[in-house]
Amino acid sequence: MKKFFILPAVAISLLAISGCTNKSVVRYGDAAAVETTDINFGSTDLQKVAAEMTDSLLISPVVGTLTVNTRPVIFVESIKNKTSEHIDTESITDSISTKLLRSGKFRFVDMGRVASVREQLQYQQSGGMVDTSKAKQFGQQIGAQYMLYGNLASIVKSNQDQSDVYYKFTLRLMDLESGLVEWADETEIRKTKGKEYISW
Template identity: 60%
Template sequence: MVASLLLLQGCATKVAYQGATDVETTSIDFGSTDLQQIAVKMVDSVLSFPPIVQVTNERRPVMFVDKIKNKTTEHIDTESITDTISTRILRSGKFRFVDMDKIAEVSQQMDFQNKSGMVNQNTAAQIGRQIGAEYMMYGNLSSIVKKTKKVKDVYYKFTLKMMHLESGIIEWSDEKEIRKTREKSMFGM
């Protein structure tokens, strides 16, 4: 009886909380550590780029972040990457953002406030008063996977660019590369 209890206890799963920025158990797949590394690298790069420093010392330009294209074969939540990058840049106090994902909801609310007759026009948000973005940030995440019988090698490359919308000029661009390798043990595990 005691032996069977010890056996069951030895098979129990252990669950523990970890810090969100702690390095996760390494796997070959894209994970939270990769996301954090990308976000930190990109934000540090854009905020320290001399022409961007000059512009943001004078004023707080308006930017929008487009969806990151996932060109990998994995299901990767690229919205989490853009959310983390946007939040870090916004918290720096250097840029302001417009949220293009909420345009339909904003338009619906503006119509309600200005056309329904239910909102006091002295307090209604006025149509045509929103500020347009000056910059657009966009990019992609790609990967190259190579496999042999014993080794799987995955190379990720995250590229991010910032374009001045009026001129079409790319003002900044950077890349973060991550390589992961998994070797099978001699027992195939």
């Protein structure tokens, strides 16, 4: 009789143990919260760089003389990644462009979509497929007055106890006609990771 009582007890124990296993849980977090997962370039760094560069440009003398009716046209060149990390620098320029566009001070041309625009214009001008009175014409686009460009560089040092990374982000605004750099600024980030020794 004892054997019959032991088997159900074992089965119940196994079920209880399997019910206590760890499960992956996904939660929404605050996108603006400080990220400290590691010392690599992360979301907090991207937000800091975009906010500081945008604020600096918007209070610069070159922008102070602009009005809504004279919003200059800018194109953004890809940020050069001079770090040892794989960093999506397009996300940085996207954030900066979006903030500047929302300010109402600038307009942008998207040089990354030139090939797609050319293909669409050729399609509209090919004849037969699009009403010629509604087809968009070549030679009507507005050229950019300024180019926004920059670099992201880093210096990384480490030893047995500590790792240190220093980032420097530089951004410049060039007048395409004169070749003059009308505005430039940079922001710096330093992050460290070390061992904490706990005394007992």
